[in-house]
Amino acid sequence: MTSTLEVGSGTLVAPWTDWARQTTSGRRLLEAGTYALTEGAIAAGCRVFAGYPITPATDIAEYMSKRLPQVGGYYVQCEDELAGMHACAGASLGGLKAMTATSGPGYTLMHDAYGWAVTNEIPLVVVDAMRVGPISGITGAPGQGEFYVARYCTHGGNFETIVLSPCSVQEAFWLTIDAFNLAERFRTPVTILTDQVVSDMWEDLFVPADSDALDFVVPRTSNLMMPFFPVGSADLDVAPNVIGRGTGVCVSAYTHTEEGYDIEEMEAQWAQTYRLVNKIRHHRAECTRYETLGLEDAEVIAVAYGANARTVKTGVVEARRRGVRAGFVRPITLWPFLDELYAADRHYVVCELNYDGQLVREVMRAAPDKAKVHFMGKSAELHTVAEVVAGLEGVIRTGRVPELPYIWTEVR
Amino acid sequence: MNKLAAKYLRPSQIPTKACHGCGIGMIENWLLQAIDELGLKQEDVIFGTGIGCVGRQTFATWGGDNFGATHGRALAVATGLKLAQPDKKYLIVVGDGDAASIGTSHLIHAARRNLGVTVICEDNMGYESTGGQFSPTTPAGYVTNSSPYGMAEPSFDPCDVVKAAGATFVAETTATQWHQTVKIVKKALGNDGFSFVHVRFPCNENFGAYALGTRDTLKNLEWIYEHTQGRKADGSESDFTWETGIKHDASNSRPEFSKIMRDVNARVQAEMAAKRG
Amino acid sequence: MPLFKADKKASRGPAGKWDVVLAEDMCKACGFCLAVCPVDVFAWRKVPNRLGWFAMYTAHEGNCVGCMLCYQICPDFCIDVSLKTALTTAGGSL
Numbered sequence: 090m091t092s093t094l095e096v097g098s099g100t101l102v103a104p105w106t107d108w109a110r111q112t113t114s115g116r117r118l119l120e121a122g123t124y125a126l127t128e129g130a131i132a133a134g135c136r137v138f139a140g141y142p143i144t145p146a147t148d149i150a151e152y153m154s155k156r157l158p159q160v161g162g163y164y165v166q167c168e169d170e171l172a173g174m175h176a177c178a179g180a181s182l183g184g185l186k187a188m189t190a191t192s193g194p195g196y197t198l199m200h201d202a203y204g205w206a207v208t209n210e211i212p213l214v215v216v217d218a219m220r221v222g223p224i225s226g227i228t229g230a231p232g233q234g235e236f237y238v239a240r241y242c243t244h245g246g247n248f249e250t251i252v253l254s255p256c257s258v259q260e261a262f263w264l265t266i267d268a269f270n271l272a273e274r275f276r277t278p279v280t281i282l283t284d285q286v287v288s289d290m291w292e293d294l295f296v297p298a299d300s301d302a303l304d305f306v307v308p309r310t311s312n313l314m315m316p317f318f319p320v321g322s323a324d325l326d327v328a329p330n331v332i333g334r335g336t337g338v339c340v341s342a343y344t345h346t347e348e349g350y351d352i353e354e355m356e357a358q359w360a361q362t363y364r365l366v367n368k369i370r371h372h373r374a375e376c377t378r379y380e381t382l383g384l385e386d387a388e389v390i391a392v393a394y395g396a397n398a399r400t401v402k403t404g405v406v407e408a409r410r411r412g413v414r415a416g417f418v419r420p421i422t423l424w425p426f427l428d429e430l431y432a433a434d435r436h437y438v439v440c441e442l443n444y445d446g447q448l449v450r451e452v453m454r455a456a457p458d459k460a461k462v463h464f465m466g467k468s469a470e471l472h473t474v475a476e477v478v479a480g481l482e483g484v485i486r487t488g489r490v491p492e493l494p495y496i497w498t499e500v501r
Numbered sequence: 502m503n504k505l506a507a508k509y510l511r512p513s514q515i516p517t518k519a520c521h522g523c524g525i526g527m528i529e530n531w532l533l534q535a536i537d538e539l540g541l542k543q544e545d546v547i548f549g550t551g552i553g554c555v556g557r558q559t560f561a562t563w564g565g566d567n568f569g570a571t572h573g574r575a576l577a578v579a580t581g582l583k584l585a586q587p588d589k590k591y592l593i594v595v596g597d598g599d600a601a602s603i604g605t606s607h608l609i610h611a612a613r614r615n616l617g618v619t620v621i622c623e624d625n626m627g628y629e630s631t632g633g634q635f636s637p638t639t640p641a642g643y644v645t646n647s648s649p650y651g652m653a654e655p656s657f658d659p660c661d662v663v664k665a666a667g668a669t670f671v672a673e674t675t676a677t678q679w680h681q682t683v684k685i686v687k688k689a690l691g692n693d694g695f696s697f698v699h700v701r702f703p704c705n706e707n708f709g710a711y712a713l714g715t716r717d718t719l720k721n722l723e724w725i726y727e728h729t730q731g732r733k734a735d736g737s738e739s740d741f742t743w744e745t746g747i748k749h750d751a752s753n754s755r756p757e758f759s760k761i762m763r764d765v766n767a768r769v770q771a772e773m774a775a776k777r778g
Numbered sequence: 779m780p781l782f783k784a785d786k787k788a789s790r791g792p793a794g795k796w797d798v799v800l801a802e803d804m805c806k807a808c809g810f811c812l813a814v815c816p817v818d819v820f821a822w823r824k825v826p827n828r829l830g831w832f833a834m835y836t837a838h839e840g841n842c843v844g845c846m847l848c849y850q851i852c853p854d855f856c857i858d859v860s861l862k863t864a865l866t867t868a869g870g871s872l
Contacts, residue, residue, distance in 0.1 A: 137581060137584060137585070139580070139581055158765050158766045158769040158770070159769055159770070159773060161766055161770070162766075163584045163762045163766075165580060165581070165584070165762075167577070167580070167610070168606050168607065168609075168610045169606065171574065171577065172574070172577040172580070172606070172607055172610070173577075175570065175571070175574045175577035175578045175580075175581070176577050176578065176580045176581035177581055178578060178581065179568075179577070179578035179579060179580060179581030179582035179583075179585070180581030180582065180584055180585050181581070181585075182568070182578075182581075182582055182585070183581065183582045183583075183584065183585020183586040184585050184586070185584065185585040187581065201571045201572075201574070202571070202574070204571070205570065205571050205574075205578075332547060332566040332567075332568060332582060332586065333547060333566060333582070333585070333586030333589055334544075334566070335543070335544030335565065335566065336566060337511070337543075337564060337565055337566060338566050338567075339511075339560070339561045339567055339568070339569075340567070340568040340569070341560055341561070341568065341569030341570075342552065342569060342570070342571050343569070348513075349561070350511070350513070350514060350560070350561035351557075351560070351561065351569075
């Protein structure tokens with residue numbers, strides 16, 4: 090006798106389960122993911138968007154150009170993505186919450202700006218609506234090729250990153266507010282990895298009333314005194330620095346002291362790294378978000394995030410119906426990587442929208458037996474329910490994912 | 502240290518990292534004079550710098566709020582910062598590499614937008630921080646570490662670029678024109694719009710050594726003077742002369758970028774209020 | 779003499795009325811102040827400062843005519859030139 094699962098049962102660990110309960114009145118709309126990302130940002134207090142149009146994030150720029158003047162904010166269409174993210178960093182340093190949105194080819198240009206924001210602990214939100222690559226790839230197809238790039242968003246090492254990924258339009262709305270909150274609390278750029286499907290699809294969206302006064306939004310505060318950079322400390326909730334209030338703060342690209350000026354000493358590098366890495370690692374619980382289904386008795390667990398998590402989850406439910414004890418893990422926080430979700434000694438089938446295998450490598454690293462971690466990579470289209478079921482059944486019955494057209498199973 | 506340095510600079514960063522014979526410190530002294538003569542306080546002024554000699558040696562010397570952006574991106578950061586803090590005076594102190602090479606795109610667009618900042622482009626005609634390679638402002642034929650057979654590419658003057666892009670104040674001086682520089686910087690700061698002040702200065706360690714064949718500080722300063730005046734001590738003409746002075750002054754003649762943005766907001770919100778009745 | 783020294787015609791007041799303070803520990807010995815000074819106020823130290831340079835120092839303050847060229851040309855903020863305080867407080871004239 091096998092257990093059946095309902096779609097909708099399971100665990101969702103995320104602050105918006107509470108937020109949804111708290112906000113009972115508002116508007117119900119049929120809207121796209123880009124709309125939800127925009128409205129979530131505005132609700133979170135975002136007042137500057139500086140970026141460059143790129144499919145499939147262009148709609149965010151357009152919505153922002155319309156909405157920001159309505160709320161006293163500023164839309165800056167920059168000469169390129171590099172300028173866009175630097176301008177966001179400047180605006181955030183001046184005291185305004187800021188966001189930019191792009192896709193892979195623009196994301197690549199933000200590497201430099203990311204480094205500046207990370208090292209100077211500048212709160213920002215960056216949306217990368219991934220599509221198939223490399224480079225321009227297929228403009229109108231979803232991808233998940235920036236999984237590692239989002240973690241290693243800049244050069245030089247010695248930092249941690251926070252990366253989140255929504256799988257629905259409603260979740261995109263709440264998650265954007267969450268991203269802004271985490272950016273403020275951790276004083277860091279937070280990356281939202283969506284994909285072309287989540288960005289462009291239209292779904293039911295609830296936008297709470299009084300969305301400009303939600304009490305769960307972390308407001309912008311300013312640090313007006315030394316230390317500007319509490320190097321050597323992993324404290325959370327340190328107020329962001331501000332330029333323009335006469336504090337004498339120094340903000341630069343170099344390894345820095347507490348005051349912010351450059352210093353070329355090993356001890357300073359240690360102290361700075363201690364802060365940049367541990368402020369996130371020591372407070373992982375504050376940014377842990379995920380969804381699971383049927384893990385209590387699962388023998389094979391499908392892992393996916395973003396748009397294809399939708400079809401994968403349905404595949405899991407369908408597999409259960411056919412007698413496979415399947416479970417589902419959807420990390421919402423991609424980084425810091427939630428190793429604990431893969432602690433059980435089971436088979437894992439990692440379904441991601443790339444052929445080179447990125448998420449699967451992290452699952453292999455985290456799972457107790459990497460021989461039991463299987464890969465179903467696909468590009469340009471979501472995994473179909475049938476493919477997922479065939480993969481899950483195959484792993485249980487034969488120990489491996491069967492040969493399926495256009496499904497890549499090799500990880501090397 | 503001199504009184505203005507004591508008033509405005511960060512004591513822990515003085516003496517600066519600049520080499521002996523470098524012109525960056527002189528120019529900063531003149532910037533302080535301009536700031537002081539305008540009656541500005543430390544908290545009224547924000548310094549933005551970049552990477553390279555000018556960026557590195559200037560960064561953190563200012564005692565007030567200041568930032569050192571990634572290479573070439575000081576104006577991109579300033580574009581966002583100005584929106585959030587429109588009432589401050591911005592001195593964006595960058596070198597020829599930062600402004601006229603890697604950052605030229607942002608330079609052009611900041612000029613086009615008439616962003617309310619004053620760019621001090623301190624030009625030592627090469628990438629001196631990395632040892633003395635040529636830059637887009639290196640004079641034709643000069644030998645540098647990466648033009649061992651003489652600078653073959655044509656150079657340009659960033660003043661021409663920003664003027665074409667819409668800058669409302671453009672001027673050029675050199676490191677032997679202190680009074681002019683102070684006066685010009687004061688005027689530049691008085692423009693509520695994009696001001697560009699281009700100051701040529703000597704690099705003793707690299708440009709001097711490889712292009713001019715000497716690390717004699719006086720000879721390298723003299724080279725700047727000769728090319729400012731157009732003649733040498735022996736009466737002969739220099740190989741070229743820089744055109745100094747105010748090249749374009751349309752100060753306060755068109756709206757500044759952050760004001761344009763605020764005006765859009767005001768208009769949109771007035772329309773919204775009118776609709777609500 | 780260098781062209782810039784020959785050319786500079788800065789305004790000058792009378793000698794003997796000026797304080798010339800040079801922060802020797804910040805000096806990097808570029809020699810500009812000595813080169814530009816029309817009245818030989820400065821000279822080289824024979825012992826290095828803590829930065830390792832043989833710094834300039836004010837050897838003949840009494841020669842100073844207040845032209846301010848040294849103040850303008852010093853790249854390290856070392857020099858201050860001002861009217862002697864006794865003169866300014868007593869309302870003395872130049």
